Amino acid sequence: MAESRTLTLNMGPQHPSTHGVLRVLLELDGETVVKAKPVIGYLHTGIEKTMESKLYYKALPCTDRMDYLAPMSNNLGYCLAVEKLMDIEVPDKVKWARVCLAELTRVNSHLVWLGTHALDLGAMSMLLYTFRERELILDIYEACGGQRMMTSYIRIGGLAHELPKDFEQKVRNMIKIIRERLFDYEKLLTNNPIFIGRTKGVAVISAEDAMNYCLSGPMLRGSGIKHDLRKDNPYSGYENFDFEVPIGKNGDAYDRYLLRLEEIRQSFRICEQVLDGMPEGPYRAHVPGVVLPPKEDILQKMEAMIFHFKIITEGFKAPVGSVYQAIESPKGEIGFFITGDGTNKPRRVRVRPPAFVNLACLPKLVEGCLFSDVVCAIGSIDIILGEVDR
Amino acid sequence: MGLEEKIPDSIMLTTLDKMVNWSRRRSMWPLGFGLACCAIEMISTFGPHFDLARYGMEVMRPSPRQADLMIVAGRVSVKMAPIIKTLYEQMPNPKWVLSMGACASSGGVFNNYAVVQGVDRIIPVDIYVPGCPPRPEQLMEGILKLHEMVKKESIKNPREEWGRKG
Amino acid sequence: MEEKIRQFLNSKFSDSIIREDNFRGEQSFYVKPESIFPICEALLENDDLDVKFLKDITAVDWYDHPLAENGRFEVIYNLYSFAHKYRFFLKVFLPEDNPNLTSLTGLWIGANWLEREVYDLFGVTFEGHPDLTKIITPDELEGHPLRKDFPLTYEKPRFSWNKDNPPEVIK
Ligand code: SF4
Numbered sequence: 001m002a003e004s005r006t007l008t009l010n011m012g013p014q015h016p017s018t019h020g021v022l023r024v025l026l027e028l029d030g031e032t033v034v035k036a037k038p039v040i041g042y043l044h045t046g047i048e049k050t051m052e053s054k055l056y057y058k059a060l061p062c063t064d065r066m067d068y069l070a071p072m073s074n075n076l077g078y079c080l081a082v083e084k085l086m087d088i089e090v091p092d093k094v095k096w097a098r099v100c101l102a103e104l105t106r107v108n109s110h111l112v113w114l115g116t117h118a119l120d121l122g123a124m125s126m127l128l129y130t131f132r133e134r135e136l137i138l139d140i141y142e143a144c145g146g147q148r149m150m151t152s153y154i155r156i157g158g159l160a161h162e163l164p165k166d167f168e169q170k171v172r173n174m175i176k177i178i179r180e181r182l183f184d185y186e187k188l189l190t191n192n193p194i195f196i197g198r199t200k201g202v203a204v205i206s207a208e209d210a211m212n213y214c215l216s217g218p219m220l221r222g223s224g225i226k227h228d229l230r231k232d233n234p235y236s237g238y239e240n241f242d243f244e245v246p247i248g249k250n251g252d253a254y255d256r257y258l259l260r261l262e263e264i265r266q267s268f269r270i271c272e273q274v275l276d277g278m279p280e281g282p283y284r285a286h287v288p289g290v291v292l293p294p295k296e297d298i299l300q301k302m303e304a305m306i307f308h309f310k311i312i313t314e315g316f317k318a319p320v321g322s323v324y325q326a327i328e329s330p331k332g333e334i335g336f337f338i339t340g341d342g343t344n345k346p347r348r349v350r351v352r353p354p355a356f357v358n359l360a361c362l363p364k365l366v367e368g369c370l371f372s373d374v375v376c377a378i379g380s381i382d383i384i385l386g387e388v389d390r
Numbered sequence: 391m392g393l394e395e396k397i398p399d400s401i402m403l404t405t406l407d408k409m410v411n412w413s414r415r416r417s418m419w420p421l422g423f424g425l426a427c428c429a430i431e432m433i434s435t436f437g438p439h440f441d442l443a444r445y446g447m448e449v450m451r452p453s454p455r456q457a458d459l460m461i462v463a464g465r466v467s468v469k470m471a472p473i474i475k476t477l478y479e480q481m482p483n484p485k486w487v488l489s490m491g492a493c494a495s496s497g498g499v500f501n502n503y504a505v506v507q508g509v510d511r512i513i514p515v516d517i518y519v520p521g522c523p524p525r526p527e528q529l530m531e532g533i534l535k536l537h538e539m540v541k542k543e544s545i546k547n548p549r550e551e552w553g554r555k556g
Numbered sequence: 557m558e559e560k561i562r563q564f565l566n567s568k569f570s571d572s573i574i575r576e577d578n579f580r581g582e583q584s585f586y587v588k589p590e591s592i593f594p595i596c597e598a599l600l601e602n603d604d605l606d607v608k609f610l611k612d613i614t615a616v617d618w619y620d621h622p623l624a625e626n627g628r629f630e631v632i633y634n635l636y637s638f639a640h641k642y643r644f645f646l647k648v649f650l651p652e653d654n655p656n657l658t659s660l661t662g663l664w665i666g667a668n669w670l671e672r673e674v675y676d677l678f679g680v681t682f683e684g685h686p687d688l689t690k691i692i693t694p695d696e697l698e699g700h701p702l703r704k705d706f707p708l709t710y711e712k713p714r715f716s717w718n719k720d721n722p723p724e725v726i727k
Contacts, residue, residue: 013473014423015452021425021470041692042470043426046504046708048677049701053708061499068427084580112430131437138434149427149523211638214610214666232641320623321579322616324634324643337632339616347621350614352634360669386426389467389692469694496713503701503709504693 006034011374013042019116019378020385024362031370036363040356043389051349055315056082057156057292059349064150066351067387069112072105072141073329075154080235081325081336082156085318086290093281094158095237100171100274101144101154102236102327103267107178108137109330109382110260117257117379118189121198126188133181136174143170157291158284168275175268182264189257199253203365203377206251213361216354217332218259219381223251229328236327241270253380260382263330290316315344322348331355331382351390355383407544414458414484415537421457421481422450425464428491428523432463435526442530445537454480459536461529462515465493466506478513486540488532489515492522557642558583564605569595577647584632584645592633592648593658599635600663606639610660613670615678619704628652629680633660650680659685677702 012023021042027035047066051059063074076098083090111130118126138148143164145151153160164170189195205213210223220227228245230238246262248255285291292311293304318340326335332354341347358381365377397403424432436442436450451457454477466474478487489509492498495518497507509515516539519532565573565585572591577584587595599607612634618624627649636643648657659682660667671682672691679700682688699706711725712718 013470014454014477020429041690041694042467042473043465044467044469044504044692044694045426045465045500046502046701047500049504049706049708050500050502052702065427065499068430087580127433128438131434132439135434135439148525149431211608212665214664214670216611227638233643322584322632323580323582324612324645326611326643333611335612335634337612337614337634341618341621341623347618348614348616350612352612352614356669356673357666360666467694468697497711501710501713503697503707507711 004029009371013039019383022359022378022383022385022388024374024378026366026371026374028371033366033369033371033374036366036374038359038362040359040385040388043385045386045390047390048349048351052346055344056318056346057311057315059346060155061150061152063351064152065386066353066390067109067329067331067334067355067384068149069109069384070105070330071150071152072101072154073109073327073334075152076102076236077325077327077329077334077336079154079156080327081323081338082318084323084325085321085338085340086156086287086316088157088285088287088290090158090285091281091283092237092279094283094285096274096278097159097163097283098154098236099238099241100271103270103274104137104140104171106267106330107264108134110264111137111178113260113330113379113382114185114257117376117382118195120375120379121195123189123192123195126185129181129185133178136177140167140170140174143167155284155292157287158282161295162283168278171271171275175271179265179268182261186261196254198373198376199257199380201250202253202369202373203380204250204252205361205365209361209364210251213357213364215332215358215361217328217330217358217382218256218263219332219358219361221245222248222256222259224249229326229333233326235325241273243270253376256380317342317344318346326352329354331384331387332358334387351387353387353390355381355385356388359383359388403544410545411541411543415540416446418445418447418458418486418533418537418540419449419451419456420447420459420461421454421477422452423477425462425466425470426493428463428494431523431526432461432490432529435529440526440530442533445530445533447533454478455482457481458485460485460487460513461490462487462494462509462513463490465491465498465500466509466512467504468506471506471512474509475512486516486536487513488517488519488536490519490529490532491524492520495520498522557637557640558644560605561585561644564599564602565595568598582643582645584647586647586649589648589650589657592646593660593663595646596633596635596660596663605637607635607637609636609638610634610664610667610670611636611643613660613667613674615674615680615702617678617702617704624652627655629655629678631655631657631674631680655680656683657681658683659688661685676700679703 007028009026013021023039025037047062051062063078064071111134115127115130141151142148145153207223210220226247243266246259248259297304298308320342322339324337326333335352337350339348366374489495494509517532517536521528572588574586614632616630629650631648633646674680676690
C-alpha cells in the first residue's frame with residue numbers, strides 16, 4: 001500500500017476569494033486542512049515610511065489608502081492622534097459630524113463585506129445588492145469631500161469644508177432605504193439552509209483564544225467578549241450617544257454575520273441621533289499656526305493668509321513624545337501611534353492594523369476544517385490587504 | 391487561432407478583420423483580480439449601478455487562461471511584480487492590458503522602495519486610466535477607448551506589435 | 557488604576573523600572589530590556605489588574621537624534637487592562653548593535669506576527685520566537701526599511717521631455 005502523505009496546496013495570491021492578494025499555504029490530508037500558513041506582503045506599499053517622510057498635513061491622504069473600505073475611520077484615527085499630540089480641542093460640531101461619518105463608513109465597510117463574503121459562499125446576488133446600496137453612501141461622501149472613496153474629508157483640527165447643505169436629508173434618505181433593504185438581505189441569507197450550512201460552526205474561535213490572539217472588533221465580539229472602544233474608551237464624543245454593542249455566542253462565522261448586520265442597525269441609530277442634535281458652530285478649531293484657517297478668512301485676512309502659507313510650506317513642529325489613539329474601525333481596533341521629535345515631520349507613524357492582527361488567527365480558525373471552509377474563514381475575518389501589508 | 395500568421399502579405403483582409411474585431415470587442419473578458427483600492431472601484435463598475443455588462447464584459451474570469459483583458463487595478467508592489475508578469479504570460483493571445491489608477495500607471499503617491507513605479511516597467515500596457523481611484527465612468531471611458539483601438543487592428547499583426555501603441 | 561500598576565511594579569520589579577512618563581495622559585514605564593518578559597508574565601497572572609490584552613508591539617528608531625543616547629531603538633509594548641479599561645505602555649531602549657529582546661509568544665500567541673513585523677521592519681531580534689522570519693517585505697530586500705538610515709528611494713517622475721531617459725533614482 002502506498003504511504004499516505006499530506007498535500008501542500010498554494011492558494012493565491014491571485015485567487016478570487018482571497019480578497020485581494022493574500023496567499024495561503026495549506027497542508028491538506030485529503031479534504032481536511034492540517035495546517036495553514038498565510039503569506040502576506042504582496043501589497044506592501046511602505047505607507048508608514050512614506051508618512052514619516054511627509055509633513056503632518058501631507059501624510060493624511062496616505063491613511064485613506066490603507067483600509068480603503070473605511071477611509072473615514074482611518075482619517076479620524078490619524079487626526080485624533082495628531083490632535084492629541086498637538087493638544088488641540090475641536091468644536092462640538094466637528095466631533096458630531098465625525099461620528100456620523102465614521103458610522104457611515106462602518107455601514108459601507110460592512111456592506112462590502114457582506115457582499116463579498118456571500119459571493120465567496122456562492123450567493124452572487126448579494127454582491128449586486130450591497131454594491132447598489134453602497135452607492136448611496138458614496139454619494140454622500142462625494143457631496144462632502146468631492147471624491148467617491150478617498151475623500152480625506154476629516155482634517156487635522158476639523159473638517160475640510162462645511163458639511164453640504166443637504167447632508168441631513170441625504171443621510172436620512174439613505175438610512176431609510178438601507179434599513180428596509182436589510183430585511184431583504186436577512187430574508188435571503190439568515191434562514192437560508194445553504195448559508196447556514198456553510199457558516200454555522202465553521203471558523204470557530206473561543207473567547208479565550210480570541211483574547212490570546214489579541215483579536216479585536218467583530219472577531220472578538222463574535223466570541224462573546226464585550227469590548228468596543230466606542231463604549232470602553234470613548235473618543236470624539238461617542239459617550240453622548242446611546243447604542244448597543246452586539247455580541248455573539250459561539251464565535252463562528254454565522255455569529256459574526258449576525259453581529260455585523262446588527263452593527264449596521266446600531267450605526268443607523270447613532271447617525272440619527274447625530275442628525276437630531278447636531279450642534280452649531282465652526283467646522284474647524286481655531287488654533288493659529290497648527291490648524292489651517294477657514295477658506296473665507298484666507299481671502300479676507302492677512303494674518304490667516306500668512307498662517308495658511310506657513311502651515312502648507314513648512315508645517316508645524318510637534319513636541320517630543322509619543323501618543324497612541326485607538327478607534328473602533330469596522331474591522332476592529334485601529335490605532336495610530338505617532339512619535340514627534342521636535343521637527344515638522346513625525347519620527348514614527350505606526351498603525352496598529354486590526355486586519356493584520358486578526359488575520360494571524362487564520363491557522364487556528366481553519367485547523368481541522370474542510371478545504372472549502374477556508375474560503376468562509378478568510379471571508380469572515382474581513383481582511384483588507386491594504387491595511388494588512390501597508 | 392494560429393492560422394492568421396501564415397497569411398501572406400499579398401492578401402488583404404477587410405471584412406474578416408471587421409468581423410473578428412467585432413467579436414473580440416463585444417465579448418472581452420477581463421481577468422478578475424484586484425490589487426488595492428482601485429479594485430473596489432472596478433467591482434463597482436461591474437456592479438449594478440454602472441453595469442459594464444452593457445458592453446459584454448460582465449464575466450470576470452478567475453483564471454488567466456480564459457481572459458483577454460487584464461485590468462491592473464491598484465499599486466504593484468515589488469513582491470507582487472513577478473506574479474503579475476506570470477499572469478500576463480499565462481493569458482492567451484490576443485491580450486490587452488489596462489492600467490487603472492495613478493499607482494499602476496506611475497506609482498502614484500507612493501514613490502518609494504516598495505512600489506514598482508508603473509506597471510509598464512514589467513508588462514506592456516495598452517491604455518492608462520488616470521485617477522486615484524478613477525471613477526467608474528472614467529474606467530468605462532478607458533475601456534471604450536480600448537474597444538476603439540481593437541476595432542482598428544488586423545488579425546495579421548502578431549501580438550508583439552500590438553503592445554504599447556504609444 | 558495608574559497607581560495600582562505603579563504599586564504592583566514597584567513592589568516586585570523596583571530595580572528594573574528606569575523611569576516613568578506621562579505624556580498627554582498616557583502612562584508609560586521605561587523598563588530594562590531583560591525584565592520585559594517577567595513583568596508581562598506577572599501582569600498577565602495578576603487577576604486584579606486583569607492585563608489580558610497585548611494590543612501592539614512596535615518600535616521607534618531614534619537614529620541621529622539626541623534621545624539616541626539611551627539606545628537607538630525604543631520598543632513599545634501596548635498593554636490593555638480589560639476590567640479597568642485602561643491602557644498603558646512598557647517601553648525599552650535597545651542599543652544599536654544587536655538589539656535583542658525576549659519573545660512574548662509564550663504569553664500571547666498574538667505576539668507572534670507583531671514581533672515578526674518589528675523584526676522585519678527594524679531588525680530587532682526576539683529570543684525564543686518560533687519562526688522569526690520576514691513577514692512583509694520581499695525576500696530579496698536587504699536591510700530593514702523602517703530604520704531611518706534606510707533610504708526611501710525616491711524616483712524622479714518622468715514627463716514627456718525626459719521620458720526616454722532611464723529612471724533616475726534618488727536615495
Ligand atoms: S491609484 Fe489611488 S485608489 Fe488606486 S490603488 Fe493607487 S492609491 Fe489606491
